[in-house]
Amino acid sequence: MYNKKLIPCAKKLRKQMTKQEKQLWYDFLVSYPIRFQRQKTIDNFIADFYCFRAKLIIEIDGSQHYNDAEILYDKQRTEILNAYHLEVLRFSNYDIDSNFTGVCTLIDNKIKERLCKDSTS
Numbered sequence: 821m822y823n824k825k826l827i828p829c830a831k832k833l834r835k836q837m838t839k840q841e842k843q844l845w846y847d848f849l850v851s852y853p854i855r856f857q858r859q860k861t862i863d864n865f866i867a868d869f870y871c872f873r874a875k876l877i878i879e880i881d882g883s884q885h886y887n888d889a890e891i892l893y894d895k896q897r898t899e900i901l902n903a904y905h906l907e908v909l910r911f912s913n914y915d916i917d918s919n920f921t922g923v924c925t926l927i928d929n930k931i932k933e934r935l936c937k938d939s940t941s
Contacts, residue, residue, distance in 0.1 A: 830859040840916035874934040
């Protein structure tokens, strides 16, 4: 379910996280009671953060994601990941900078929702 050729790039990205990725990782996800992985290779993509148990991907988007070509690419990428029964949550750098607590609450609620849904299936 992943392209092994992306592993070196994923390792490099782990060492070069953006300020917003670092904040989300070190101030929330690293100590979250359910394990997250950073820069996880899935299919031909590298997800910023991935929770296997909840089948949840979290993406932190910088300004480069807001032009027409990137919007289309992200939409197609999300559709492919959804086909694996993964949900993608996207936040902008601005979301992290201006409403970090709200972002964390939304992530927590989404994980609980997905875990609850899985246990009732």
